[in-house]
Amino acid sequence: MYDASKAVLLIDAGNTRIKFVYYESLSCRTPEGLPKSNKFILTHDEIERLSERLGQFNKKPTLVIGVNVAGSIIAAKISKQLRLHHGAGTYEQYWLSSQPQLLHLKNAYIDASQLGSDRWLAMLGLSVHEKAQHRPVMLVSFGTATTVDTVYQSEFLGGLIFPGLQMMADSLAQGTAQLPAIKWGKSSLPMTFPLSTADALESGMIAAQAAAVLRQWTCVVEQYGLNPVVFYAGGAADYVVPELHRLLAEQIRLHGFDTMELVPFDDPVLAGLLVYAQYCLQDSVAH
Ligand SMILES: Nc1ncnc2c1ncn2[C@@H]1O[C@H](COP(=O)(O)OP(=O)(O)OP(=O)(O)O)[C@@H](O)[C@H]1O
Numbered sequence: 001m002y003d004a005s006k007a008v009l010l011i012d013a014g015n016t017r018i019k020f021v022y023y024e025s026l027s028c029r030t031p032e033g034l035p036k037s038n039k040f041i042l043t044h045d046e047i048e049r050l051s052e053r054l055g056q057f058n059k060k061p062t063l064v065i066g067v068n069v070a071g072s073i074i075a076a077k078i079s080k081q082l083r084l085h086h087g088a089g090t091y092e093q094y095w096l097s098s099q100p101q102l103l104h105l106k107n108a109y110i111d112a113s114q115l116g117s118d119r120w121l122a123m124l125g126l127s128v129h130e131k132a133q134h135r136p137v138m139l140v141s142f143g144t145a146t147t148v149d150t151v152y153q154s155e156f157l158g159g160l161i162f163p164g165l166q167m168m169a170d171s172l173a174q175g176t177a178q179l180p181a182i183k184w185g186k187s188s189l190p191m192t193f194p195l196s197t198a199d200a201l202e203s204g205m206i207a208a209q210a211a212a213v214l215r216q217w218t219c220v221v222e223q224y225g226l227n228p229v230v231f232y233a234g235g236a237a238d239y240v241v242p243e244l245h246r247l248l249a250e251q252i253r254l255h256g257f258d259t260m261e262l263v264p265f266d267d268p269v270l271a272g273l274l275v276y277a278q279y280c281l282q283d284s285v286a287h
């Protein structure tokens with residue numbers, strides 16, 4: 001049972017955008033059984049609008065839980081907006097960091113505090129997925145950076161970090177004399193032998209992203225002999241997933257697995273924060 005009186009705000013402050021989800025009450029459910037939510041996104045330049053944006057809801061959120069990988073200035077700006085919104089009213093606010101263990105989830109990182117708190121909370125969200133019960137589950141997050149992380153038997157096993165699609169494109173344009181900035185068009189499979197600069201860049205970057213994910217999938221298969229479920233999220237997913245689908249299908253066939261699961265997972269960080277907020281609001285839990 002949850003403390004139904006509290007409105008809750010969850011925050012995923014990333015390097016490009018900040019995602020918020022507001023719950024008037026975690027007990028108020030949709031027909032699908034999920035808490036009714038209002039999601040909104042602000043860029044870093046728009047943080048000053050947070051207080052006004054929160055003013056549109058009926059109740060002030062008295063429990064605010066967030067992760068922030070965008071630095072202390074961003075965290076301070078968000079906290080200032082929350083103080084503005086609450087005035088003299090009281091509320092609890094927590095920025096979570098990565099730990100060796102959170103609820104049931106263990107963290108194999110050598111120094112747990114190094115792990116991005118967004119990755120950690122996303123793993124918590126992933127770990128409660130029904131598919132995570134008997135098989136390894138992977139999450140590919142195509143955000144500002146791309147990350148490829150794995151959970152098996154309630155343990156985060158580690159993962160890859162590399163530049164996101166836009167960051168790859170920007171660094172090529174900035175670091176060379178002849179390579180232009182890319183205008184991403186419709187998503188398509190990389191070409192076999194690209195014959196223009198634009199095609200060579202687009203095909204190269206998509207191939208690099210998909211191949212890195214496939215490498216990690218192969219590591220999981222070799223380590224555990226099981227066919228992992230691959231979840232994906234993030235703004236650049238649409239561009240990479242067609243090629244990833246093609247590569248995975250080929251490997252699934254070669255390994256003799258009978259199913260391929262490449263599944264979208266919206267807002268995994270916010271999903272993990274919800275798991276944690278529900279835990280915090282359980283009657284018996286003292287925070
Ligand atoms: N219209 C678009 N065209 C090309 N790439 C896009 C487009 N929209 C998003 N992207 C890609 O998505 C990335 C951003 O993804 P997303 O919006 O999920 O991340 P984010 O909110 O910045 O996340 P975080 O900062 O938490 O990593 C960009 O860096 C870019 O690679």
Ligand SMILES: CC(C)(CO)[C@@H](O)C(=O)NCCC(=O)O
Nearest residue numbers: 069114115116117118119145161
């Ligand atoms: C990798 C990013 C940028 C992804 O948002 C973030 O999780 C981060 O800054 N991580 C810190 C380093 C680490 O996770 O090992």
